Amino acid sequence: MEHVLRQCLIALRLAERVGVEEDGRVAVYYTALLTNVGCHSDAHEQAKWFGDDILLKADKYTHAHHKLQGAVATLRQFGSGGGMAHRFRLGLEFAVSGHRDLSTMIEHHARMARRLGEDLGLAPDTLAALDASYEQWDGRGYPGELGGDDVPLAARLALIGEFVEVAHRVGGIEGARALLRNGKGKEFDPYLADALVGEADLLLAELDTVDAWDAVIGSEPALAIVLTEDEVDAALLAVADFVDLKSPYSLGHARAVAELAAEAGRALGLPEGDVRLLRRAGLVHCFGKLGVSNAILDKRTPLTRGERERLHLVPYLTHRMLRQSPALRPVGDLAAQYAERLDGSGHPAGLAGPAVSLPARVLAAAHAFQALREPRADREPHPPREAATRLRADVRAGRLDGAAVEAVLSAAGQPGSRRVAGPAGLTAREVDVLSLVARGLTTKEIADRLVISRKTVANHVEHIYAKIGASTRTAAALFATQHGLLVTPTASPPGSARALR
Numbered sequence: 001m002e003h004v005l006r007q008c009l010i011a012l013r014l015a016e017r018v019g020v021e022e023d024g025r026v027a028v029y030y031t032a033l034l035t036n037v038g039c040h041s042d043a044h045e046q047a048k049w050f051g052d053d054i055l056l057k058a059d060k061y062t063h064a065h066h067k068l069q070g071a072v073a074t075l076r077q078f079g080s081g082g083g084m085a086h087r088f089r090l091g092l093e094f095a096v097s098g099h100r101d102l103s104t105m106i107e108h109h110a111r112m113a114r115r116l117g118e119d120l121g122l123a124p125d126t127l128a129a130l131d132a133s134y135e136q137w138d139g140r141g142y143p144g145e146l147g148g149d150d151v152p153l154a155a156r157l158a159l160i161g162e163f164v165e166v167a168h169r170v171g172g173i174e175g176a177r178a179l180l181r182n183g184k185g186k187e188f189d190p191y192l193a194d195a196l197v198g199e200a201d202l203l204l205a206e207l208d209t210v211d212a213w214d215a216v217i218g219s220e221p222a223l224a225i226v227l228t229e230d231e232v233d234a235a236l237l238a239v240a241d242f243v244d245l246k247s248p249y250s251l252g253h254a255r256a257v258a259e260l261a262a263e264a265g266r267a268l269g270l271p272e273g274d275v276r277l278l279r280r281a282g283l284v285h286c287f288g289k290l291g292v293s294n295a296i297l298d299k300r301t302p303l304t305r306g307e308r309e310r311l312h313l314v315p316y317l318t319h320r321m322l323r324q325s326p327a328l329r330p331v332g333d334l335a336a337q338y339a340e341r342l343d344g345s346g347h348p349a350g351l352a353g354p355a356v357s358l359p360a361r362v363l364a365a366a367h368a369f370q371a372l373r374e375p376r377a378d379r380e381p382h383p384p385r386e387a388a389t390r391l392r393a394d395v396r397a398g399r400l401d402g403a404a405v406e407a408v409l410s411a412a413g414q415p416g417s418r419r420v421a422g423p424a425g426l427t428a429r430e431v432d433v434l435s436l437v438a439r440g441l442t443t444k445e446i447a448d449r450l451v452i453s454r455k456t457v458a459n460h461v462e463h464i465y466a467k468i469g470a471s472t473r474t475a476a477a478l479f480a481t482q483h484g485l486l487v488t489p490t491a492s493p494p495g496s497a498r499a500l501r
Protein backbone atom coordinates (compact mmCIF):
# COMPACT_ATOMS: atom_id res chain seq x y z
CA MET A 1 0.00 0.00 0.00
CA GLU A 2 1.16 3.52 -0.94
CA HIS A 3 4.38 2.24 -2.54
CA VAL A 4 3.90 4.51 -5.57
CA LEU A 5 3.18 7.58 -3.43
CA ARG A 6 6.42 7.15 -1.50
CA GLN A 7 8.27 6.35 -4.72
CA CYS A 8 7.07 9.69 -6.11
CA LEU A 9 8.23 11.55 -2.99
CA ILE A 10 11.73 10.04 -3.20
CA ALA A 11 12.05 10.85 -6.90
CA LEU A 12 10.89 14.44 -6.35
CA ARG A 13 13.20 15.02 -3.39
CA LEU A 14 16.16 13.68 -5.35
CA ALA A 15 15.20 15.76 -8.41
CA GLU A 16 15.17 18.92 -6.33
CA ARG A 17 18.47 17.96 -4.68
CA VAL A 18 20.26 17.63 -8.05
CA GLY A 19 18.83 20.90 -9.33
CA VAL A 20 16.04 19.83 -11.69
CA GLU A 21 13.95 22.90 -12.55
CA GLU A 22 10.25 23.04 -11.76
CA ASP A 23 9.16 22.28 -15.35
CA GLY A 24 11.34 19.18 -15.34
CA ARG A 25 9.96 18.05 -11.98
CA VAL A 26 6.47 17.95 -13.52
CA ALA A 27 7.63 15.07 -15.73
CA VAL A 28 9.29 13.39 -12.73
CA TYR A 29 6.06 13.70 -10.73
CA TYR A 30 3.74 12.05 -13.25
CA THR A 31 6.30 9.51 -14.47
CA ALA A 32 6.87 8.25 -10.92
CA LEU A 33 3.12 7.98 -10.34
CA LEU A 34 2.39 6.14 -13.61
CA THR A 35 5.51 4.05 -14.28
CA ASN A 36 3.96 0.76 -13.15
CA VAL A 37 0.34 1.51 -13.94
CA GLY A 38 0.36 -0.95 -16.85
CA CYS A 39 1.55 -3.92 -14.80
CA HIS A 40 -1.98 -5.26 -14.28
CA SER A 41 -2.94 -5.08 -17.96
CA ASP A 42 -1.64 -8.58 -18.72
CA ALA A 43 -2.38 -10.04 -15.27
CA HIS A 44 -4.59 -12.63 -17.00
CA GLU A 45 -1.56 -14.02 -18.82
CA GLN A 46 0.65 -13.75 -15.73
CA ALA A 47 -1.85 -15.76 -13.66
CA LYS A 48 -2.35 -18.27 -16.47
CA TRP A 49 1.35 -19.14 -16.58
CA PHE A 50 2.44 -18.52 -12.97
CA GLY A 51 -0.66 -18.92 -10.78
CA ASP A 52 -0.67 -15.65 -8.81
CA ASP A 53 0.07 -12.45 -10.71
CA ILE A 54 0.49 -10.41 -7.50
CA LEU A 55 2.97 -12.83 -5.92
CA LEU A 56 4.89 -12.98 -9.20
CA LYS A 57 5.67 -9.26 -9.04
CA ALA A 58 7.49 -9.56 -5.70
CA ASP A 59 10.52 -11.10 -7.42
CA LYS A 60 11.09 -7.83 -9.26
CA TYR A 61 12.47 -6.36 -6.04
CA THR A 62 13.89 -9.52 -4.49
CA HIS A 63 16.23 -9.98 -7.47
CA ALA A 64 16.76 -6.31 -8.27
CA HIS A 65 20.27 -6.67 -9.73
CA HIS A 66 20.22 -10.27 -10.90
CA LYS A 67 18.25 -10.89 -14.06
CA LEU A 68 19.28 -14.55 -14.21
CA GLN A 69 18.24 -15.19 -10.62
CA GLY A 70 14.99 -13.35 -11.27
CA ALA A 71 14.32 -15.48 -14.35
CA VAL A 72 15.01 -18.68 -12.40
CA ALA A 73 12.69 -17.56 -9.58
CA THR A 74 9.99 -16.77 -12.15
CA LEU A 75 10.30 -20.18 -13.77
CA ARG A 76 9.97 -21.86 -10.36
CA GLN A 77 6.46 -20.36 -10.16
CA PHE A 78 5.47 -21.78 -13.55
CA GLY A 79 2.16 -23.60 -13.23
CA SER A 80 1.90 -22.70 -9.53
CA GLY A 81 -1.27 -24.01 -7.92
CA GLY A 82 -1.62 -27.02 -10.23
CA GLY A 83 -0.41 -30.61 -10.20
CA MET A 84 2.22 -32.22 -12.41
CA ALA A 85 -0.27 -32.96 -15.18
CA HIS A 86 -1.39 -29.34 -15.20
CA ARG A 87 2.21 -28.13 -15.36
CA PHE A 88 3.02 -30.52 -18.19
CA ARG A 89 0.03 -29.39 -20.29
CA LEU A 90 0.84 -25.77 -19.53
CA GLY A 91 4.47 -26.33 -20.49
CA LEU A 92 3.47 -27.66 -23.90
CA GLU A 93 1.18 -24.70 -24.49
CA PHE A 94 3.88 -22.30 -23.32
CA ALA A 95 6.42 -23.84 -25.69
CA VAL A 96 4.04 -23.43 -28.64
CA SER A 97 2.74 -19.91 -28.01
CA GLY A 98 3.02 -18.74 -24.41
CA HIS A 99 6.63 -17.62 -24.54
CA ARG A 100 5.49 -14.77 -26.78
CA ASP A 101 3.31 -13.48 -23.93
CA LEU A 102 6.41 -12.99 -21.78
CA SER A 103 9.02 -11.89 -24.29
CA THR A 104 7.63 -8.38 -24.60
CA MET A 105 5.64 -8.15 -21.35
CA ILE A 106 7.73 -5.50 -19.60
CA GLU A 107 8.03 -3.12 -22.54
CA HIS A 108 4.31 -3.63 -23.07
CA HIS A 109 3.76 -2.26 -19.55
CA ALA A 110 5.65 0.89 -20.54
CA ARG A 111 3.57 1.29 -23.69
CA MET A 112 0.36 0.92 -21.72
CA ALA A 113 1.53 3.50 -19.17
CA ARG A 114 2.23 5.90 -22.02
CA ARG A 115 -1.22 5.12 -23.47
CA LEU A 116 -2.91 6.11 -20.23
CA GLY A 117 -0.72 9.22 -20.08
CA GLU A 118 -1.96 10.15 -23.54
CA ASP A 119 -5.58 9.59 -22.49
CA LEU A 120 -4.99 11.86 -19.49
CA GLY A 121 -3.46 14.60 -21.67
CA LEU A 122 0.03 14.57 -20.15
CA ALA A 123 2.91 16.52 -21.71
CA PRO A 124 5.26 15.05 -24.37
CA ASP A 125 8.27 14.93 -22.04
CA THR A 126 6.28 12.89 -19.53
CA LEU A 127 5.09 10.53 -22.28
CA ALA A 128 8.68 10.05 -23.47
CA ALA A 129 9.78 9.21 -19.91
CA LEU A 130 6.93 6.71 -19.52
CA ASP A 131 7.99 5.06 -22.77
CA ALA A 132 11.49 4.60 -21.31
CA SER A 133 10.46 3.81 -17.76
CA TYR A 134 12.01 0.30 -17.83
CA GLU A 135 15.28 1.28 -19.48
CA GLN A 136 18.49 1.20 -17.40
CA TRP A 137 21.67 3.23 -17.26
CA ASP A 138 23.75 0.30 -18.60
CA GLY A 139 21.42 -0.19 -21.59
CA ARG A 140 20.25 -3.61 -20.38
CA GLY A 141 16.71 -2.61 -19.47
CA TYR A 142 13.56 -3.04 -21.52
CA PRO A 143 13.30 -2.86 -24.45
CA GLY A 144 17.04 -2.13 -24.24
CA GLU A 145 17.08 0.64 -26.84
CA LEU A 146 18.40 3.40 -24.57
CA GLY A 147 21.16 3.77 -22.02
CA GLY A 148 23.09 6.42 -20.09
CA ASP A 149 22.01 10.02 -20.61
CA ASP A 150 19.75 8.97 -23.49
CA VAL A 151 17.28 7.64 -20.92
CA PRO A 152 15.04 10.60 -20.00
CA LEU A 153 16.01 12.06 -16.63
CA ALA A 154 12.46 11.66 -15.31
CA ALA A 155 12.60 7.92 -16.06
CA ARG A 156 15.98 7.59 -14.30
CA LEU A 157 14.67 9.36 -11.21
CA ALA A 158 11.44 7.35 -11.14
CA LEU A 159 13.40 4.07 -11.39
CA ILE A 160 15.60 4.98 -8.42
CA GLY A 161 12.55 6.10 -6.44
CA GLU A 162 10.76 2.81 -7.11
CA PHE A 163 13.54 0.49 -5.97
CA VAL A 164 14.78 2.65 -3.12
CA GLU A 165 11.25 2.83 -1.67
CA VAL A 166 11.15 -0.96 -1.32
CA ALA A 167 14.73 -1.23 -0.04
CA HIS A 168 14.11 1.50 2.54
CA ARG A 169 10.83 -0.05 3.70
CA VAL A 170 12.49 -3.46 4.13
CA GLY A 171 15.99 -2.49 5.29
CA GLY A 172 15.90 1.14 6.35
CA ILE A 173 18.38 3.79 5.21
CA GLU A 174 21.30 1.35 5.15
CA GLY A 175 19.26 -1.04 3.02
CA ALA A 176 18.60 1.78 0.56
CA ARG A 177 22.28 2.75 0.47
CA ALA A 178 23.32 -0.87 -0.17
CA LEU A 179 20.85 -1.14 -3.06
CA LEU A 180 22.18 2.07 -4.63
CA ARG A 181 25.82 1.03 -4.30
CA ASN A 182 25.11 -2.36 -5.89
CA GLY A 183 23.05 -0.86 -8.71
CA LYS A 184 25.23 2.18 -9.41
CA GLY A 185 26.19 2.20 -13.07
CA LYS A 186 23.92 -0.77 -13.74
CA GLU A 187 20.25 0.02 -13.28
CA PHE A 188 20.91 3.43 -11.82
CA ASP A 189 22.46 6.65 -13.06
CA PRO A 190 25.72 6.79 -11.00
CA TYR A 191 25.45 10.55 -10.39
CA LEU A 192 21.89 10.21 -9.03
CA ALA A 193 22.85 7.13 -6.99
CA ASP A 194 25.79 8.95 -5.39
CA ALA A 195 23.63 11.98 -4.62
CA LEU A 196 21.04 9.85 -2.82
CA VAL A 197 23.65 7.79 -0.96
CA GLY A 198 25.31 10.95 0.28
CA GLU A 199 22.12 12.56 1.56
CA ALA A 200 19.94 9.52 2.30
CA ASP A 201 19.34 10.63 5.89
CA LEU A 202 17.75 13.84 4.64
CA LEU A 203 16.04 12.66 1.45
CA LEU A 204 14.51 9.55 3.05
CA ALA A 205 13.55 11.25 6.32
CA GLU A 206 10.06 10.62 7.73
CA LEU A 207 8.96 8.37 4.86
CA ASP A 208 7.51 5.92 7.39
CA THR A 209 5.47 8.54 9.23
CA VAL A 210 4.51 11.16 6.66
CA ASP A 211 0.95 11.17 5.24
CA ALA A 212 1.98 10.06 1.77
CA TRP A 213 -1.18 11.25 0.01
CA ASP A 214 -1.08 14.77 1.41
CA ALA A 215 2.67 14.98 0.86
CA VAL A 216 2.39 13.95 -2.81
CA ILE A 217 -0.54 16.30 -3.49
CA GLY A 218 1.33 19.11 -1.79
CA SER A 219 4.46 18.39 -3.82
CA GLU A 220 2.90 18.65 -7.28
CA PRO A 221 5.21 21.02 -9.19
CA ALA A 222 3.52 24.20 -10.40
CA LEU A 223 0.05 22.66 -9.92
CA ALA A 224 0.50 21.66 -13.55
CA ILE A 225 -2.85 19.98 -14.22
CA VAL A 226 -6.19 21.27 -12.92
CA LEU A 227 -9.31 19.53 -14.23
CA THR A 228 -12.79 20.86 -14.94
CA GLU A 229 -15.77 18.70 -13.96
CA ASP A 230 -16.03 17.34 -17.51
CA GLU A 231 -12.30 16.61 -17.54
CA VAL A 232 -12.66 14.73 -14.24
CA ASP A 233 -15.34 12.57 -15.89
CA ALA A 234 -13.08 11.94 -18.88
CA ALA A 235 -10.12 11.08 -16.64
CA LEU A 236 -12.17 8.66 -14.53
CA LEU A 237 -13.46 6.99 -17.70
CA ALA A 238 -9.90 6.58 -19.01
CA VAL A 239 -8.73 5.07 -15.72
CA ALA A 240 -11.84 2.86 -15.47
CA ASP A 241 -11.24 1.36 -18.92
CA PHE A 242 -7.62 0.79 -17.90
CA VAL A 243 -8.55 -0.93 -14.62
CA ASP A 244 -10.99 -3.21 -16.45
CA LEU A 245 -8.05 -4.63 -18.41
CA LYS A 246 -7.22 -6.54 -15.20
CA SER A 247 -9.35 -9.45 -16.46
CA PRO A 248 -10.74 -10.25 -19.92
CA TYR A 249 -14.04 -11.03 -18.19
CA SER A 250 -14.46 -7.46 -16.93
CA LEU A 251 -13.67 -5.53 -20.10
CA GLY A 252 -15.96 -2.52 -20.39
CA HIS A 253 -17.73 -3.39 -17.13
CA ALA A 254 -17.28 -0.02 -15.41
CA ARG A 255 -18.24 1.97 -18.49
CA ALA A 256 -21.43 -0.07 -18.94
CA VAL A 257 -22.41 0.08 -15.24
CA ALA A 258 -21.85 3.85 -15.18
CA GLU A 259 -24.13 4.43 -18.16
CA LEU A 260 -26.83 2.09 -16.87
CA ALA A 261 -26.76 3.63 -13.40
CA ALA A 262 -26.81 7.21 -14.67
CA GLU A 263 -29.72 6.58 -17.02
CA ALA A 264 -31.66 4.73 -14.32
CA GLY A 265 -30.96 7.46 -11.77
CA ARG A 266 -32.21 10.11 -14.17
CA ALA A 267 -35.38 8.09 -14.80
CA LEU A 268 -35.97 7.92 -11.04
CA GLY A 269 -35.83 11.71 -10.82
CA LEU A 270 -32.47 12.09 -9.09
CA PRO A 271 -30.99 15.61 -9.28
CA GLU A 272 -28.39 16.03 -12.02
CA GLY A 273 -25.63 16.37 -9.42
CA ASP A 274 -26.58 12.98 -7.96
CA VAL A 275 -26.72 11.49 -11.45
CA ARG A 276 -23.17 12.69 -12.12
CA LEU A 277 -22.04 11.27 -8.77
CA LEU A 278 -23.75 7.97 -9.60
CA ARG A 279 -22.05 7.79 -12.98
CA ARG A 280 -18.66 8.44 -11.42
CA ALA A 281 -19.30 5.79 -8.77
CA GLY A 282 -20.12 3.35 -11.57
CA LEU A 283 -16.78 4.11 -13.21
CA VAL A 284 -14.74 3.54 -10.04
CA HIS A 285 -16.71 0.89 -8.16
CA CYS A 286 -14.41 -2.00 -9.08
CA PHE A 287 -11.04 -0.25 -8.80
CA GLY A 288 -10.35 -2.51 -5.81
CA LYS A 289 -10.09 -5.60 -8.01
CA LEU A 290 -6.51 -4.50 -8.70
CA GLY A 291 -5.80 -5.92 -5.24
CA VAL A 292 -7.16 -9.38 -6.10
CA SER A 293 -5.13 -12.00 -7.94
CA ASN A 294 -6.31 -13.15 -11.34
CA ALA A 295 -5.90 -16.66 -9.99
CA ILE A 296 -9.22 -15.81 -8.29
CA LEU A 297 -10.78 -13.43 -10.82
CA ASP A 298 -10.24 -15.81 -13.74
CA LYS A 299 -10.68 -19.13 -11.92
CA ARG A 300 -12.68 -21.69 -13.89
CA THR A 301 -13.70 -23.81 -10.88
CA PRO A 302 -15.75 -22.89 -7.78
CA LEU A 303 -14.10 -20.42 -5.41
CA THR A 304 -13.11 -21.45 -1.92
CA ARG A 305 -14.45 -19.56 1.07
CA GLY A 306 -11.15 -17.73 1.43
CA GLU A 307 -11.20 -16.73 -2.23
CA ARG A 308 -14.74 -15.40 -1.89
CA GLU A 309 -13.64 -13.36 1.12
CA ARG A 310 -10.83 -11.93 -0.98
CA LEU A 311 -13.35 -10.87 -3.62
CA HIS A 312 -15.40 -9.22 -0.88
CA LEU A 313 -12.45 -6.89 -0.27
CA VAL A 314 -12.97 -5.19 -3.64
CA PRO A 315 -15.37 -2.45 -2.41
CA TYR A 316 -13.22 -1.91 0.70
CA LEU A 317 -10.08 -1.49 -1.40
CA THR A 318 -11.94 0.84 -3.77
CA HIS A 319 -13.00 3.00 -0.83
CA ARG A 320 -9.48 3.04 0.57
CA MET A 321 -8.12 4.20 -2.78
CA LEU A 322 -10.54 7.11 -3.05
CA ARG A 323 -11.16 8.24 0.51
CA GLN A 324 -7.97 10.29 0.78
CA SER A 325 -9.07 12.75 -1.90
CA PRO A 326 -11.65 15.31 -0.69
CA ALA A 327 -12.94 15.56 -4.25
CA LEU A 328 -13.30 11.79 -4.72
CA ARG A 329 -14.31 10.75 -1.21
CA PRO A 330 -18.09 11.13 -1.91
CA VAL A 331 -17.64 9.03 -5.06
CA GLY A 332 -15.82 6.35 -3.05
CA ASP A 333 -18.46 6.41 -0.30
CA LEU A 334 -21.14 5.60 -2.87
CA ALA A 335 -19.03 3.16 -4.90
CA ALA A 336 -18.25 1.09 -1.79
CA GLN A 337 -21.96 0.27 -1.44
CA TYR A 338 -22.43 -1.50 -4.79
CA ALA A 339 -22.33 -4.93 -3.08
CA GLU A 340 -24.59 -4.01 -0.14
CA ARG A 341 -28.08 -5.56 0.00
CA LEU A 342 -31.28 -4.32 1.58
CA ASP A 343 -31.59 -7.39 3.81
CA GLY A 344 -28.08 -6.87 5.24
CA SER A 345 -26.58 -9.86 3.43
CA GLY A 346 -24.15 -7.78 1.36
CA HIS A 347 -20.66 -6.51 1.98
CA PRO A 348 -18.37 -4.91 3.04
CA ALA A 349 -20.36 -3.20 5.83
CA GLY A 350 -23.52 -5.33 5.89
CA LEU A 351 -25.74 -2.26 5.55
CA ALA A 352 -29.50 -2.85 5.50
CA GLY A 353 -32.73 -1.03 4.69
CA PRO A 354 -32.60 2.78 4.88
CA ALA A 355 -28.83 2.69 5.43
CA VAL A 356 -28.49 1.87 1.72
CA SER A 357 -29.16 5.11 -0.17
CA LEU A 358 -31.24 5.27 -3.35
CA PRO A 359 -28.18 5.97 -5.54
CA ALA A 360 -26.45 2.98 -3.94
CA ARG A 361 -29.50 0.81 -4.68
CA VAL A 362 -29.35 1.89 -8.32
CA LEU A 363 -25.61 1.18 -8.49
CA ALA A 364 -26.14 -2.28 -6.97
CA ALA A 365 -28.81 -3.13 -9.54
CA ALA A 366 -26.71 -1.84 -12.43
CA HIS A 367 -23.67 -3.83 -11.31
CA ALA A 368 -25.70 -6.99 -10.78
CA PHE A 369 -27.36 -6.79 -14.20
CA GLN A 370 -24.14 -6.01 -16.05
CA ALA A 371 -22.26 -8.80 -14.25
CA LEU A 372 -24.91 -11.29 -15.35
CA ARG A 373 -24.69 -10.07 -18.92
CA GLU A 374 -20.92 -10.59 -19.06
CA PRO A 375 -19.01 -13.85 -19.50
CA ARG A 376 -17.09 -15.29 -16.58
CA ALA A 377 -14.39 -17.93 -16.47
CA ASP A 378 -16.88 -20.69 -15.67
CA ARG A 379 -19.96 -19.54 -17.57
CA GLU A 380 -21.27 -17.73 -20.62
CA PRO A 381 -23.21 -14.46 -20.25
CA HIS A 382 -26.85 -14.76 -19.26
CA PRO A 383 -29.37 -13.62 -21.87
CA PRO A 384 -31.09 -10.29 -21.04
CA ARG A 385 -34.41 -11.91 -20.12
CA GLU A 386 -32.76 -14.40 -17.75
CA ALA A 387 -30.70 -11.63 -16.16
CA ALA A 388 -33.88 -9.61 -15.60
CA THR A 389 -35.59 -12.62 -14.05
CA ARG A 390 -32.73 -13.09 -11.61
CA LEU A 391 -32.77 -9.43 -10.56
CA ARG A 392 -36.53 -9.51 -9.98
CA ALA A 393 -36.08 -12.65 -7.88
CA ASP A 394 -33.62 -10.68 -5.72
CA VAL A 395 -36.26 -7.98 -5.35
CA ARG A 396 -38.81 -10.52 -4.11
CA ALA A 397 -36.22 -11.91 -1.69
CA GLY A 398 -35.66 -8.44 -0.26
CA ARG A 399 -32.09 -8.05 -1.47
CA LEU A 400 -32.48 -5.45 -4.23
CA ASP A 401 -34.73 -2.40 -4.51
CA GLY A 402 -37.65 -2.91 -6.91
CA ALA A 403 -37.77 0.63 -8.29
CA ALA A 404 -34.00 0.65 -8.85
CA VAL A 405 -34.11 -2.71 -10.61
CA GLU A 406 -36.95 -1.69 -12.92
CA ALA A 407 -35.18 1.57 -13.78
CA VAL A 408 -31.98 -0.31 -14.63
CA LEU A 409 -33.84 -2.89 -16.70
CA SER A 410 -35.62 -0.12 -18.58
CA ALA A 411 -32.28 1.54 -19.29
CA ALA A 412 -30.82 -1.79 -20.44
CA GLY A 413 -33.82 -2.44 -22.69
CA GLN A 414 -32.82 0.32 -25.14
CA PRO A 415 -29.66 -0.97 -26.84
CA GLY A 416 -28.33 0.79 -29.89
CA SER A 417 -28.36 -1.00 -33.20
CA ARG A 418 -25.35 -3.14 -34.05
CA ARG A 419 -22.98 -1.27 -36.34
CA VAL A 420 -22.36 -2.88 -39.71
CA ALA A 421 -18.73 -1.79 -39.74
CA GLY A 422 -16.52 -0.75 -36.88
CA PRO A 423 -13.94 1.99 -36.40
CA ALA A 424 -10.56 1.77 -38.12
CA GLY A 425 -12.27 0.07 -41.04
CA LEU A 426 -13.12 -3.11 -39.13
CA THR A 427 -15.72 -5.32 -40.77
CA ALA A 428 -18.61 -6.78 -38.79
CA ARG A 429 -16.85 -10.16 -38.71
CA GLU A 430 -13.63 -8.54 -37.52
CA VAL A 431 -15.59 -6.89 -34.71
CA ASP A 432 -16.83 -10.37 -33.72
CA VAL A 433 -13.28 -11.74 -33.71
CA LEU A 434 -11.87 -8.71 -31.88
CA SER A 435 -14.42 -8.99 -29.07
CA LEU A 436 -13.46 -12.63 -28.50
CA VAL A 437 -9.72 -11.94 -28.70
CA ALA A 438 -10.22 -9.21 -26.09
CA ARG A 439 -11.93 -11.71 -23.80
CA GLY A 440 -8.86 -13.95 -23.95
CA LEU A 441 -10.21 -16.79 -26.13
CA THR A 442 -7.68 -18.88 -28.04
CA THR A 443 -7.64 -19.20 -31.82
CA LYS A 444 -9.29 -22.62 -31.53
CA GLU A 445 -12.01 -21.32 -29.21
CA ILE A 446 -12.77 -18.40 -31.52
CA ALA A 447 -12.92 -20.74 -34.51
CA ASP A 448 -15.33 -23.06 -32.69
CA ARG A 449 -17.46 -20.14 -31.50
CA LEU A 450 -17.79 -18.53 -34.93
CA VAL A 451 -17.76 -21.81 -36.91
CA ILE A 452 -14.80 -20.81 -39.05
CA SER A 453 -11.34 -22.28 -39.52
CA ARG A 454 -8.37 -21.47 -37.29
CA LYS A 455 -6.50 -20.14 -40.31
CA THR A 456 -9.35 -17.73 -41.00
CA VAL A 457 -9.26 -16.58 -37.38
CA ALA A 458 -5.50 -16.03 -37.59
CA ASN A 459 -5.92 -13.98 -40.76
CA HIS A 460 -8.65 -11.89 -39.13
CA VAL A 461 -6.48 -11.25 -36.07
CA GLU A 462 -3.54 -10.18 -38.24
CA HIS A 463 -5.74 -7.75 -40.17
CA ILE A 464 -7.39 -6.42 -37.00
CA TYR A 465 -4.08 -5.74 -35.28
CA ALA A 466 -2.79 -3.94 -38.37
CA LYS A 467 -5.93 -1.79 -38.62
CA ILE A 468 -6.06 -0.74 -34.97
CA GLY A 469 -2.29 -0.49 -34.43
CA ALA A 470 -2.17 -3.14 -31.69
CA SER A 471 0.33 -5.92 -31.07
CA THR A 472 -1.03 -7.51 -27.87
CA ARG A 473 -4.34 -8.76 -26.52
CA THR A 474 -4.54 -6.04 -23.90
CA ALA A 475 -3.99 -3.24 -26.43
CA ALA A 476 -6.72 -4.78 -28.59
CA ALA A 477 -8.95 -5.13 -25.52
CA LEU A 478 -8.54 -1.45 -24.64
CA PHE A 479 -9.44 -0.47 -28.23
CA ALA A 480 -12.53 -2.69 -28.13
CA THR A 481 -13.59 -1.26 -24.76
CA GLN A 482 -13.18 2.35 -25.78
CA HIS A 483 -15.11 1.85 -29.02
CA GLY A 484 -17.96 -0.22 -27.58
CA LEU A 485 -17.10 -3.35 -29.56
CA LEU A 486 -17.45 -5.96 -26.79
CA VAL A 487 -20.28 -7.87 -28.38
CA THR A 488 -21.86 -10.76 -26.45
CA PRO A 489 -20.58 -14.26 -27.40
CA THR A 490 -23.23 -16.73 -28.53
CA ALA A 491 -22.04 -20.14 -27.33
CA SER A 492 -24.25 -22.21 -25.07
CA PRO A 493 -23.57 -21.80 -21.36
CA PRO A 494 -22.03 -24.67 -19.39
CA GLY A 495 -24.00 -26.42 -16.73
CA SER A 496 -22.68 -24.55 -13.67
CA ALA A 497 -22.62 -20.85 -12.92
CA ARG A 498 -20.69 -18.91 -10.35
CA ALA A 499 -22.25 -16.42 -7.98
CA LEU A 500 -22.14 -12.81 -9.17
CA ARG A 501 -18.88 -10.97 -8.81
